[in-house]
Amino acid sequence: MTPDQQNLLEAVVRIAKLAGEEILDVYRRDGGIAAQTKGDDSPLTEADTRANDVIVSELKRLTPDIPVLSEESAVLPWDVRSQWVEYWLIDPLDGTKEFINRNDEFTVNIALVRAGEPVMGVVHAPALARTWSGMKGEGAWRQEGADVPQIIHSVKMPVEIESSSVMVVASRRHGGEQLQGMLDTLALRFKEVELVNMGSSLKICIIAEGGADIYPRLAPTSEWDTAAAQAVLCAAGGMICTLDFAPLRYNSKESVLNPSFIALGDMTFAWQKVLDLTPAPADSTQQ
Structure with a gap:
């Protein structure tokens, strides 16, 4: 530096x-x-x-x-x-x-x-x-x-996930059926899913310091809610991405609202496959 x-x-x-x-x-x-x-x-x-x-x-x-x-x-x-x-x-x-x-x-x-x-x-x-x-x-x-x-540093995911646990952090106030669906999907892949609820940017910082693995945010947020913690997490080895696994970007549109996103500690892990978020093939009949 x-x-x-x-x-x-x-x-x-x-x-x-x-x-x-x-x-x-x-x-x-x-x-x-x-x-x-x-x-x-x-x-x-x-x-x-x-x-x-x-x-x-x-x-x-x-x-x-x-x-x-x-x-x-x-x-x-x-x-x-x-x-x-x-x-x-x-x-x-x-x-x-x-x-x-x-x-x-x-x-x-x-x-x-x-x-x-x-x-x-x-x-x-x-x-x-x-x-x-x-x-x-x-x-x-x-x-x-x-x-x-x-x-x-954020932590790396184990190779043998079937015998391992995954630590999920989530909002105290925003969850719902989408979050539960993601937790259910993780439960099919991991031996145990541990869930901790907390407020504010603390969730992302906990991942950055290795205390959790994933934070799914499927409810509205604004860009100022995430930018500082995203910088910390990325510098620690993790990432924040949209549900199609593109990096969360800022000041790229008129609205300051974020799309749904996932904060991840291990950006090299096959999260897209584990979460079953692989995009469906495009319909070739539609132009």
Whole structure:
């Protein structure tokens, strides 16, 4: 890693932790957490706004020529965003419902996206005092509090899967029949399927550090929900792909919604075959 890359990554970690302090100031107050409802029916709290203000102002000071797109800012028109080659993509408080419920499973997400790909990401979990970071081609790290960051790697799948278990992470709030169908398919291939539910980008970071194998997301998400953790996971040896196993891309269309996707720890494993997601042959009678 070059000195400039190191300095940039450390600066973004610092910014994420500053935002985390704003979030914890609200989180640790006595009484309930007040929330408004946004146009998409998702909650908005004082912590979202305060964290957003810190991140946006600090990033503009750090890299004044790089635009910033945030969940809590107005989404700029496509004719503007389509011209971006590089930009910051942030979710100041990922897992607002977890924050409101005070279960500690919320994160600050900051990603640098270049040509549609997250090339650097920081995910900070304020209540856990834990930070994940990653940079394309350089590696991924987990930091506990102020300790020295430790290198992390996703894990490889075993060759003999019939006698092995697979660890699945999934959302606390979004599952349904599609997810159950995928779990049933895995149960036919593996000796045991273990399922852990958790909130926010923590699911992807757990895969990046080798604590789980797969995270199927078959319900709606936005690009700021995934970019930072995707950068961490890819730098750790994993990947996030769509259901046709194409890499999840960013700022490639007017909508900022992601398609359904799968986060995987081992990108060399035959997941497409195991999950029975091989595309059907094209109908030659249709033009």
